[in-house]
Amino acid sequence: MEDQIDQSKQEMDHLMDGSRSIIFGKYEMGRLLGQGTFAKVYYSRDIKNSESVAIKVINKDHVKREGMMEQIIREISIMRLVRHPNIVEIKEVMATKQKIFVVMEYVKGGELFAKVANGKLKEDVARKYFQQLISA
Incomplete structure (x- = not known):
């Protein structure tokens, strides 16, 4: 597991250079869709089935500094339970030591x-x- 975390960190460093990258051996990261205070959202593709997804990459250190970690965890927990056609579905959540990756349904x-x-x-x-x- 530690090797996978190190590999994903290297892949994210590669992504930040502006090139595409495969993270966790599952998703090809693409262009930046938007960003907010704590996160950036990237257009991505599931390499297994070519499904388009959006991946929110949350900076853990920034969230911790602002005292928002519990709120982020609670929000993710609630959103994982919600199933509604007008609410974006969370497909998967993964993490490294520095980042949280929230894989979501891509909505055009x-x-x-x-x-x-x-x-x-x-x-x-x-x-x-x-x-x-x-x-x-």
Whole structure:
């Protein structure tokens, strides 16, 4: 297991250089989709079945410094239990000493927050999103 962790760390270092990498022998990491305070999200591909996934890479040290580790663990635990067509599914969670990798269903179109931040939505589009939010 320690060898796999060391290998994944080397693979992540390689990824940060801007090239593609295979992590945990399972996923080909691709382009950066977005980033937040504690994590970066990458478009990725399951090498076994070619399924598109998104992988959130969380920096453990940053989360610990901010005192958010329990909240992150709780959020992941809850999200693993949720099954709903309008909520992104967590497929797998893996970790190294420095990073947490949350493998999620890939959803085309980006985040709703980004769409709203870009300006007003047309009424029919807003209604569709609102119905999905209410359903979830």
